[in-house]
Amino acid sequence: MVKIAQRLEKKRGRPEFMEAVREELEQLQKENEALKSMFEVMSSKYRMLHEAYLRESNSQFPTVCRGLTRFERPDVQLAAASCSQVFVETEPGDESLIVKDGYQWRKYGQKVTKNNPFPRAYFKCAMTSGCPVKKKVQRCLEDKAFLMATYQGQHNHDVDPTTRQSLSSPGSSATTRTSEFRVPVLNNNPFRPGITLDLNLSGSNRENSSTDVKYKEKRIEEYVASLAKDPNFTVALAAAVASSMAEQPKPPTP
DNA sequence: CGGCTTTGACCCGCGC
DNA sequence: GCGCGGGTCAAAGCCG
Numbered sequence: 001m002v003k004i005a006q007r008l009e010k011k012r013g014r015p016e017f018m019e020a021v022r023e024e025l026e027q028l029q030k031e032n033e034a035l036k037s038m039f040e041v042m043s044s045k046y047r048m049l050h051e052a053y054l055r056e057s058n059s060q061f062p063t064v065c066r067g068l069t070r071f072e073r074p075d076v077q078l079a080a081a082s083c084s085q086v087f088v089e090t091e092p093g094d095e096s097l098i099v100k101d102g103y104q105w106r107k108y109g110q111k112v113t114k115n116n117p118f119p120r121a122y123f124k125c126a127m128t129s130g131c132p133v134k135k136k137v138q139r140c141l142e143d144k145a146f147l148m149a150t151y152q153g154q155h156n157h158d159v160d161p162t163t164r165q166s167l168s169s170p171g172s173s174a175t176t177r178t179s180e181f182r183v184p185v186l187n188n189n190p191f192r193p194g195i196t197l198d199l200n201l202s203g204s205n206r207e208n209s210s211t212d213v214k215y216k217e218k219r220i221e222e223y224v225a226s227l228a229k230d231p232n233f234t235v236a237l238a239a240a241v242a243s244s245m246a247e248q249p250k251p252p253t254p
Numbered sequence: 255c256g257g258c259t260t261t262g263a264c265c266c267g268c269g270c
Numbered sequence: 271g272c273g274c275g276g277g278t279c280a281a282a283g284c285c286g
Contacts, residue, residue: 106258108259108279108280109261109278109279110259111277114274114275114276120276120277126258134277136277
């Protein structure tokens with residue numbers, strides 16, 4: 001850019017000045033087009049890698065990674081699974097057992113269970129009188145920053161409409177403390193908006209021994225490490241992040 | 255005053 | 271049959 005300015009400065013005042021400006025402009029437009037096409041190629045590669053990663057996760061670690069995107073639609077999540085487990089990150093210092101999942105819950109019990117010093121809270125869905133859905137919420141023993149919520153049953157109604165509105169406008173407040181919805185982020189990993197354990201698996205998929213879990217965790221770490229080492233993936237990821245930031249809607253002007 | 259949370263008591267299933 | 275642990279009930283208290 002500096003060189004272009006220097007070249008143009010030398011020709012300032014001469015008859016060919018306008019012609020030089022036009023040539024430089026055309027050259028910049030060509031470079032811009034080339035960069036744009038490169039960016040599209042990288043974005044495409046990033047999407048392919050991301051999809052391949054999700055496919056790989058679903059096929060190799062069905063008990064751990066199923067339903068990675070379920071947090072996008074909590075109503076769909078619970079309709080699809082009559083029993084699922086969800087990890088939710090809480091605010092630092094937040095000692096409450098409230099999982100903000102878009103529904104209204106009535107707490108009906110609390111117990112201190114064996115092997116976990118943190119109490120377990122029991123909730124029933126309070127949005128309709130006949131809704132059979134229950135959930136158990138307990139702080140994760142390994143990382144107390146996370147709450148582990150286990151859902152049982154299927155909702156016979158939709159998400160609270162006021163809550164749904166709050167989902168689309170994160171800055172607005174919900175009507176009740178327990179109906180606010182917040183998309184959790186695990187370990188600051190952009191590929192893991194939240195982890196859902198599908199407990200409806202049949203046969204061998206249901207097994208959950210400690211060695212099996214450790215093996216799956218190891219494979220995930222290896223896979224993520226290999227992706228992180230790939231310079232093409234890093235560049236594509238940065239390009240995709242920049243793209244997503246550029247595509248965000250502008251805030252309404254006052 | 256109604257709705258919600260808390261919390262101790264009770265129930266039930268399971269393993270020994 | 272007994273003990274243990276998880277799940278549920280219901281009365282009391284709290285709060286808007």
